[in-house]
Amino acid sequence: QSALTQPRSVSGSPGQSVTISCTGTDSDVGGYDYVSWYRQNPGKAPKLLIYDVYERPSGVPHRFSGSKSGNTASLTISGLQAEDEADYYCHSYAGEYTSVFGTGTTVTVL
């Protein structure tokens, strides 16, 4: 169960869009449509943003969107806001009831 690969950091100006990639294998990201995304602010627990690749829980703004192609999932934040500065993690089901998280990406709003 190796961690999914995410870029260490991405940045953008307010109003721009940023995309975070999450690369796994056929045994996790590529094998199941069970990819989730979380935002974590310093000292806080993660918060669910996206599940099942592109589904948004109630209360999560539409500017957060998810997608997947092959072994790579992506989270796009449109209309970047200062409050979006945080760490973001992807997560995937990896078979036999196991899970794996991504390495994490720090989003900086310039």
Added chain:
Amino acid sequence: EVHLVESGGGSFQPGGSLRLSCVASGFNFGIYWMHWVRQAPGKGLMWLSRIEGEGPTTAYADSVKGRFTASRDNSKNTLYLQINSLRVEDTAVYYCARHGATIDYWGQGTLVTVSS
């Protein structure tokens, strides 16, 4: 409202054991799968374990299999994580989390520090 509260963290010596608890409220605890996830200081999230609502089915990350044991007492709405043969690298914030459609609700975490 879903509420998860972990406890049992603190300072421990290498080689020792500990048991973390997670008390759940605001939902029908007994029918949900639950997870344990940890985060070492300044590091990313690491999935540790998942346990079925009725308890018999569990799964573990390969790196903790044999040392970590998840269990639950549905009559007490409580999830547990037993950690044996503690190592310095077990130092982390340990979170319990509920599995709805995915890992959807998290506790605030409890800090475990392992040092001599």
